[in-house]
Amino acid sequence: MAKEKVNEKELLRKENLEETVSKTDKFYNENKKTIWTVVCVLVVLALAVFAYVKLVYQPKCVEAAQQAFPAEQSFAAGEFELALNGDGNVLGLADIISEYGGKAGAAVYMEAGVCALQLGQYEDALAYLKKYNGKEPILAARALACQGDAYVGLEKFNEAAAAYDKAASKADNVFAAAYLLKAGIVYEQLGDKAKAISCYRTIKEKYPQSVEGYEIDKYITRAEAE
DSSP states (O other), rough: HHHHHHHHHHHHHHHHHHHEEEEEHHHHHHHHHHHHHHHHHHHHHHHHHHHIIIIIIHHHHHHHHHHHHHHHHHHHHHHHHHHHHHOOSSOHHHHHHHHHHHTOOOOHHHHHHHHHHHHHHHHHHHHHHHTOOOHHHHHHHHHHHHHHHHHTTOOOOOHHHHHHHHHHHHSSSHHHHHHHHHHHHHHHTTOOHHHHHHHHHHHHHTTTTTOOOTTHHHHHHHHHHH
């Protein structure tokens, strides 16, 4: 009896399998033109993407990096006007971004933002810095802090404080002390004494060995006295 039940199950399983195969064959025969058309389209698209990356995108990235090199040298030398706008013979960072976008690397947005910030072009600085998408935490934090500086230049103090706070949380190291100090000063400007003191005390507790930490007591005393 048990053997008969096993045979019945095996027979049922075989019948189900044959039915599935039959349905699959039927579906394929009825739709093989569509299936092969879709397969061909996908293959063509894959080849097109591969060709674009190899023959267009990667060479453009190389070209963009080469064009950006003089501007980046000027940036490293602190020649912010020349770095941002070029001199007619070499392209500036603004030209590189306009022509190549981010193909020269994420750093061009950071560098252009810093240049514009140094030149007092705060709206432009924000536009560049917000496009920076580098993954390195220290540089990402610096980009946020520079946004804060630009907001201060525009007298948008709430936005500035928020940017400094984000920068401090992004870089949990001695650089965070500088961002917290800037945030505290802006909070004082806004009349938010509690948040200012919180920033200063965080520096005192977490980053006492930082440059800002050595003088933080005077900021705490000032804020508490206000």
